[in-house]
Ligand SMILES: Nc1ncnc2c1ncn2[C@@H]1O[C@H](COP(=O)(O)OP(=O)(O)OP(=O)(O)O)[C@@H](O)[C@H]1O
């Protein structure tokens with residue numbers, strides 16, 4: 001059995017196991033699994049772009065928000081179907097990501113971070129303002145007959161698609177190009193890689209997936225508020241979970257999401273005032289103690305036991 | 308050699324950095340299968356010429372044609388695909404990749420594009436060729452300086468370029484390494500590759516170059532065989548710095 | 551006219567905010583995303599000392615200056631120097647320092663929220679005053695005056711003292727500064743500490759006329775960034791012009807269009823600057 005077939009099989013088994021979760025539990029734990037699945041999709045797709053390029057994007061919240069918000073306005077103000085709006089949101093977010101990418105990917109790392117953060121905040125402000133001043137008379141309701149289990153399965157499908165996409169990228173010229181860009185961009189250009197296009201395509205894919213996730217999650221809230229879905233906190237959580245797990249392996253972010261979601265959940269329940277402090281400590285822990293994430297730790301351990 | 312077709316035609320190129328004119332109205336041509344040397348004192352604009360040809364940054368004015376095709380407005384990756392490959396004065400490797408993948412990088416995206424097994428076997432041949440036959444799967448950051456230069460050369464060759472730009476590829480080598488290095492470039496030349504060579508090592512210039520141009524302060528001051536330009540009084544005074 | 555005067559007064563305080571970050575980024579080369587929290591900490595100190603001990607914020611400025619200086623010096627020495635040492639290249643250092651200072655920023659917000667979760671409101675010198683037909687609150691004017699004084703002192707220090715010269719030398723070119731015998735590590739720590747101190751002092755001033763809460767630091771960080779980048783990193787005069795522009799634009803948008811859009815306007819300027827003039831309004835193209 002070749003390595004490729006084996007990893008695909010393992011992936012399929014994992015998806016099947018994950019799909020069974022709603023049959024085992026349907027209350028509190030399902031809702032946690034749902035949150036975790038959402039972050040698995042978001043962090044893994046974030047890492048596909050940011051892992052190799054080291055460009056830290058804080059725009060996840062914006063794309064996610066576009067998903068949630070467009071589904072909400074479309075369904076409550078324009079009577080469109082959920083599916084259509086999900087599709088529209090994904091297209092809009094992908095295009096927006098393309099524009100951001102074209103405009104910014106020649107900027108240096110710091111400026112890219114700040115640009116994405118600023119842009120996400122600006123979109124949040126503008127949407128809130130438009131909503132409050134022009135459309136605000138009625139609230140935004142997302143009424144569907146989806147249960148948590150349905151939402152969970154849809155998210156699982158997106159997460160599986162992200163993994164498949166990542167697996168495919170890893171074996172393609174595009175993925176190899178990305179690796180080279182992350183190493184030395186000048187060399188990348190001089191061996192014939194269209195660096196701008198490569199980065200933009202990958203960045204668009206993160207926009208696409210984040211918008212899908214945002215759209216799918218919308219029915220869970222049923223009442224949508226722009227400030228809720230365009231949450232800057234979400235962007236930070238995505239980054240932190242991905243880095244905690246490790247971004248240089250496809251399955252790295254997964255290892256970060258699961259423990260982090262559990263701890264985050266516990267903290268939100270027991271000591272809600274400490275979430276921000278915890279977020280800060282998590283950032284510091286990653287930078288100072290586990291710069292390559294859990295994957296890095298595991299690999300080091302394995303290396304040591306072999307040697 | 309001198310009766311071959313013109314491969315690269317550089318006309319009246321200039322590059323300004325703010326107020327500094329690094330290259331000033333330079334013109335020259337390179338024929339197929341020719342090795343052209345570019346020499347000149349430090350800071351005279353040699354590397355800048357290489358950067359302009361490879362598209363590292365845009366020209367301020369002028370035209371560069373590769374077999375008739377204008378390169379001036381193309382970005383670096385398109386120029387690379389058109390058939391220009393280079394090494395860098397300060398070695399640039401891909402530190403996170405193996406020696407093998409460093410070279411495969413040149414084979415996958417370059418002028419002639421290969422993929423997977425084809426790219427790998429091509430890279431393997433080139434690594435043997437530059438003398439790294441036993442180091443294929445080492446991390447490239449573990450290599451010595453000279454070996455890193457070899458990796459860079461193999462990477463530049465991997466895309467089967469039309470023209471190869473070597474920016475002081477021989478600098479920093481000890482005498483025996485220098486000897487091997489010169490032989491290596493000589494063998495590339497015998498294969499019929501077209502090369503532009505920027506060098507301070509005059510022995511290498513004499514041995515390798517069919518023709519030489521001399522630049523000073525971004526301007527062409529002499530052109531001809533290595534022997535004739537090296538004995539030219541203007542060239543000597545430019546090097547001695549009393550211009 | 552209203553817009554001009556209010557905008558100018560707002561710009562004056564923005565100058566201070568930006569100067570802190572400018573020193574930290576321009577000299578120590580650390581993009582300190584926890585800079586806004588320093589401002590909020592200053593504001594919290596001003597508020598708290600006034601409420602509990604009726605200490606005038608104008609006195610608090612000088613009380614907290616040494617503390618902020620020491621605190622920032624320690625942060626630089628203990629938390630940031632290891633990152634500088636570890637980083638193989640500027641890119642790695644950038645990523646690490648962004649993540650680390652984000653971490654610090656969240657930690658500080660977390661601590662401040664647990665200290666005082668509500669708004670920092672108090673009223674200090676709130677009497678109205680009329681200049682050139684525009685009514686402004688006295689506290690704004692006083693804050694502006696103090697901002698000008700602090701800015702001047704900083705300017706004189708940078709241009710006419712030995713330490714200030716060293717700071718400027720490092721900001722222009724650390725490698726050459728090292729060659730002429732400047733201890734770059736020490737100077738960077740000094741600049742970082744002074745930068746943090748100026749930010750905290752600005753925070754106290756701001757608290758006299760803007761109502762803050764523990765979590766608004768990020769907004770100040772963004773504004774400081776907007777100004778620093780628009781003015782050009784390490785360029786004090788550029789920062790002043792940029793701060794005044796930002797103050798004016800915000801005031802104009804708030805009075806002419808809608809106060810709800812001020813933040814969006816600030817970000818819009820920022821994005822435009824990043825896109826079209828990332829080297830700053832007066833900066834030359836990077837070489
Ligand atoms: N990217 C750049 N930005 C600004 N100035 C530059 C740049 N590259 C080169 N220069 C300037 O252009 C002039 C020519 O530099 P160049 O590197 O081409 O010289 P060179 O002939 O290769 O020198 P050496 O023999 O030392 O390698 C120098 O004055 C240099 O400082």
Ligand SMILES: [Mg+2]
Nearest residue numbers: 353354355396
């Ligand atoms: Mg050179």
